[in-house]
Amino acid sequence: MRTLEVVAADVAYGDGVPVLRDVTVTVRPGELLAVTGPSGAGKTTLLAAMAGLLRPAAGRVLVDGEELRDRDQGVGLGVVLIPQENGLAAILTAAENVAVAMIATGGSTADARRGTSESLEKVGLAAQADQLIDELSGGQQQRAAIARGLALHGDVLLADEVTSELDAANRQKVIELLRAEAARGAAVVFATHDPEAAAACDHELHLADGDATLLR
Template sequence: MELKSVDLGYASGEPVLRGVTVTARPGEVLAVTGTSGAGKTTLLNAMAGLLPPRSGTVTVDGSPLGGRDAAVGRGVVLIPQENGLAAILTAAENVSVAVIATGGSPADARRRTADALAAVGLAGQANQLIEELSGGQQQRAAIARGLALQGVVVLADEVTSELDAANRQKVLELLRAEADRGATVVLATHDPEAAASCDRELHLADGVAGWARP
């Protein structure tokens, strides 16, 4: 995935980010860092097809990304900061519905759901409603959903913010495994240790993006 000279903003206000140029490569984990309000979520939303750039281009394999539906069809998975789970569904149902919606068969959805929930330590909570889970468990359920989709690009927005040290480490290992299978992984984080585990680090400050570790 490549962004070239991208300006990003909402409505008619000032741009949140200006002139962002970055290539996120298959097989690597790219950290996006910065203080709260620096634009990390804005950047990931643009990479997910949720926020069209005001100027510049966002491409995947050399072709324009398009909107969110097009991005989903091209295998761009977003694990949002607010989890985006349906409270009235169980953890397993949240994962399975997403797999089926992106073309998986019911049998495939069952298998991938079980594997993903087990990977994040939620096998025992598979049949619990999301609203019955703790904040950290909900975050892990959202991560499981993202993993089950087996994306070409995996965008993870502050996915370790509510996790204890052991679960944070496990999630970082799972994101690394996604990169090892060939996915492009982008992790937005304010956690220096999480950022340090990534291959490169793009830092956002004062509306611009610069390399902390190229």
């Protein structure tokens, strides 16, 4: 498993003013880090940098000491991102979305079939496996995206506001699933608005006014 490090990073979109300044945080295998802060504080921006979607304007993002330069490299290093907007293909079923992602990252057809079934079961979507994404509710779509992320068994798992559309029972279940990912050795980062969800994590990085403060 791999360690994720952000070292003195300024993160901006294009040539704009940095959204975040001088961020330093380390997430080790087995740890679950909550990233908190108000809307617009930069939670999604930080996770994008951690995933390799954004290059820091200054500083570095490291995965096991290797500087992360782009998303393809991140995928190769086992960095899995569950995006806030789910990123699912509307023309595919829930099961197909999971299976395609597994095969694209090197899984066999048999592994994809088995992993798809297991991950959809974990999030309570086994009965909706063959439904098109457009036929699912917002909460079900969010759970399908979570299932896809879990099926990839990343060394680093980045979950961006993945409980925002879920009821209390499903929110708790997802937190338990993220904790299980950490227990198997992944470094897990969970961006959330939910104080109870943040409290269930090992550490909390709070973002406000461009600054990042490690609260615990």
